[in-house]
Amino acid sequence: MSMEEMIDKYFRPGRLPHIWCPGCGNGIVTGCIVKAIAKLNLEKNDVAVISGIGCSSRASGYLDFNTVHSAHGRAIPIATGVKLAEPKLNVIVVTGDGDATAIGGNHLIHAARRNIDMTVVLYNNNIYGMTGGQYSPLTPEHAKATTAPYGTVERSFDIAELAKAAGATFVARGTTFHAPLLADLITKGIEHKGFSLIEAITGCPISFGRQNKIGGPAEMIQWQRDHALPLAAFDKLSAEQKSGKFPIGILYQNNDCKEYTEAYDELIVAAQGGK
Ligand code: SF4
Numbered sequence: 001m002s003m004e005e006m007i008d009k010y011f012r013p014g015r016l017p018h019i020w021c022p023g024c025g026n027g028i029v030t031g032c033i034v035k036a037i038a039k040l041n042l043e044k045n046d047v048a049v050i051s052g053i054g055c056s057s058r059a060s061g062y063l064d065f066n067t068v069h070s071a072h073g074r075a076i077p078i079a080t081g082v083k084l085a086e087p088k089l090n091v092i093v094v095t096g097d098g099d100a101t102a103i104g105g106n107h108l109i110h111a112a113r114r115n116i117d118m119t120v121v122l123y124n125n126n127i128y129g130m131t132g133g134q135y136s137p138l139t140p141e142h143a144k145a146t147t148a149p150y151g152t153v154e155r156s157f158d159i160a161e162l163a164k165a166a167g168a169t170f171v172a173r174g175t176t177f178h179a180p181l182l183a184d185l186i187t188k189g190i191e192h193k194g195f196s197l198i199e200a201i202t203g204c205p206i207s208f209g210r211q212n213k214i215g216g217p218a219e220m221i222q223w224q225r226d227h228a229l230p231l232a233a234f235d236k237l238s239a240e241q242k243s244g245k246f247p248i249g250i251l252y253q254n255n256d257c258k259e260y261t262e263a264y265d266e267l268i269v270a271a272q273g274g275k
Contacts, residue, residue, distance in 0.1 A: 001038050003031070010034045010044070012064045019058055023217025025176040025202030029123050030059045032179055032200070033092065036186040037065075040090075048089045050079040052099035055130045055204070056123035059094045073103030076111045079118050087261040090190055091118040097138035098128040101157055105137065112166035112195050116260035119189040120197045122159060125204035133207035144211045163197040164252045170196035171252040176203065177224040178248060188250065194259050201228070201246075 001009070011034075020026045037047060047065040051057035053072035060067040066089070070078045075093045083091045100108050100122050111118065127145055128134040135145035135152045138159060142151040164171045170192040174182030182200055189196035203209060203220030214220055227245050229237075234247035 006031075006034050006038055010037065010064055011062050015062050018062055020055060021204075021206045023203070023205045023220075024055070024129075025125065025204070025217075025221070026056050026059065026123060028176040028179050029056070029121065029182065029200045029202050030062070030094075032174075032183040032186055033059070033094070033121055034063070035183040036190055037090075039183070039187050040190060042090055042190075046088070046090055048079070048082050048086075048091045049094055050075045050082060050091065051094040052096070052104060053130075054096040054099045054128065055125070056096040056202075057094055057099060073099055073105075073107065075099065076104060076107040076118075076120070080107075080111060080114075080116055083116055083118055083261055084264065087117070087265070092190065093118055093120040095120060095122055096129070096136075097122065097124045097126060097159070098131075098134075098136040101137040101159055101162075108163070108197075109166040112163050112168040112197070114260040115167055115169050115194045115257050117193055118195060119186065119192075120195075121186060121189075122197060122199050123202050124159065124199050125202050125208055127204055127208040127211075129204045129207040133211055139208075143208075145208075146211070160197070160199050160251050163195075167195070167257075168197050168252070169194035169254040169257050170250070172196070172250045173199040173201065173246070173248050175201040175224040175228050175248060177221045178228065181248065185250065192253070193255070194257060 049060045049065050050068045051060035052075035060069045079091050079093045126139050133146040135148045137157050160171050172185040174185045185198050189198045205217045228248045231247040231249040
């Protein structure tokens, strides 16, 4: 299916054009989600896309599936309710680093712990873009933000490691430079039975790039090219060589953990006397 056919099929024409700034990476990540759905040949009515609040979360309004554009940080609890009510749905959460790891951080770790079957695509642009460039829990230490004009002194989360430690059973990272890989990782995340988190490194030239003098969209995407390494190559580096670099690909997968809605259904059957 061509990109034009995908736009016709999966986007709501009345909602376009989108609000994203020129050079923003959000369109690439959203395109990767759609490519993954197209590759898996999922019926539109079998997909639910739930988002929170922020630049990336606007994607749910553009996509023609069952969608909820919810409240700040609350995409995952709403997605949890949707999945429990209709376990056959492919539930995809669209969220940003501020939305998912600050106000929504509590929900993220508990959904991972439960291993509920949903795919969280976390657009990581390292900042709160929509609200004016405040630093988020994924803003790198010493990077500038409107709330940290001299650089933040806070250490940032490695959200992939955090999700893994919390119990996620599929954890991956891609970038908008490596878009075909990112689409493939989202495909595998949707196929995975359990909680999957795909961190999508994406450029925000307006709120993050400008304040940190990284350059425009081209320089930001070149930065991704120059700092991301496939996991196998990354693992071969010394600690010193790893500094400033990050691994991409599937970082962790565990297929042996019971999925939450299945466990819940078994409990209901047992409570009803095994019938
Ligand atoms: Fe994209 Fe940043 Fe603009 Fe938001 S503020 S639309 S993340 S470039």
